[in-house]
């Protein structure tokens with residue numbers, strides 16, 4: 001299968017009809033393609049990134065004017081097809097004597113693994129040996145069609161967690177977060193959804209020729225046995241989209257059967273691959289354009305990609321993922337920054353967008369969970385952006401204080417010796433964040449609409465947030481403490497804890513500051 005010329009991408013068209021298309025067909029205008037329909041959520045995110053990476057590499061607009069032209073009217077399918085054909089030589093999935101997509105240039109020896117090991121959640125060698133694959137069973141996917149195989153390869157190479165000695169992590173570290181700008185208009189085409197995330201050539205150096213500095217499988221692997229690293233300066237910036245930390249080569253095939261993942265019939269399916277450790281060891285100040293990073297204000301540590309989080313993604317991450325969180329150094333991805341500074345203005349009359357964020361929550365080698373979230377983003381002037389950053393920081397900080405006291409006092413209500421109790425309190429945090437989320441975004445939207453010369457946000461918005469925090473804190477406390485079985489109920493302890501919670505809330509410095517701004521100015 002050739003990823004640039006063959007039909008392999010599962011999609012849905014505007015009239016609801018499913019289809020399997022070739023990449024260039026995303027620009028068809030008659031009954032256009034509106035969405036990818038991958039068989040798993042991590043594949044959905046991977047296919048988006050694979051297509052965005054392809055457009056960025058082979059079809060990047062010269063400048064923002066050209067970007068806008070193609071935003072308003074997608075290119076002719078022939079035009080895109082011609083560009084993709086030029087790079088097709090690099091995108092064979094299976095090539096006996098030649099480069100193959102995201103696979104090692106030459107891998108004569110290595111360990112053979114069943115194809116299901118390409119899937120990130122599949123149990124590792126030690127788990128299998130110890131018979132510990134209770135939750136994610138081995139051998140659920142024994143044969144994969146070429147489409148699922150290509151997607152699984154990309155998913156693994158782009159998210160790769162540490163996989164034991166010398167099995168390298170992805171270019172963004174294991175399980176990075178990806179953030180994609182997404183049109184809210186339900187009739188938006190797949191072309192528009194992808195194009196929103198493609199940078200122009202002024203923002204990202206274009207490819208002069210396609211070689212192994214961009215697509216690493218076109219040349220000998222930069223192996224890392226002797227600790228050799230690969231830093232951004234040693235390859236082309238576009239390499240970021242095509243990181244290949246794992247040495248893999250597809251091997252055993254089977255003919256004419258159904259794929260264990262998508263269920264589609266294929267003439268040829270993959271059952272195994274060969275792999276070896278000490279592949280490319282990415283190190284240095286890598287910045288992937290689709291990922292938010294944490295920057296060290298002292299510039300001592302390298303930028304660190306934001307990861308999927310235990311407890312999920314919520315509004316407490318909103319600032320760092322969509323703008324910039326000055327408290328911890330988190331900063332939106334390069335594509336989101338471009339939207340905030342320029343692109344948002346030029347497309348403001350074609351409807352609103354949101355930010356689609358996703359990634360695994362990795363526990364070292366294990367994928368614990370897959371998270372995705374939609375965050376609101378707004379196009380704002382620089383002054384509005386600064387105002388909103390300040391206000392959102394205040395709101396989130398007040399919520400963080402509240403959740404801290406809530407957690408402590410639920411513990412006091414639950415246990416006679418709360419300081420020694422080792423219960424998992426993350427559920428309490430999660431309930432509080434969830435209970436306050438809708439109000440946060442409602443108020444955020446009001447704040448984002450304020451004119452740029454607004455120095456102080458209106459007192460009623462502060463009052464509303466103060467009331468949300470107070471109400472939901474009490475609500476979560478009551479649900480958590482009074483929901484226990486009557487014999488475990490220690491009412492005295494609960495009443496004492498509840499009183500302590502109230503006192504803490506009203507005497508907290510940050511909450512008091514919020515309350516002060518909640519009073520109308522003349523009364524202040």
Ligand SMILES: [Zn+2]
Nearest residue numbers: 145148259262
């Ligand atoms: Zn399949």
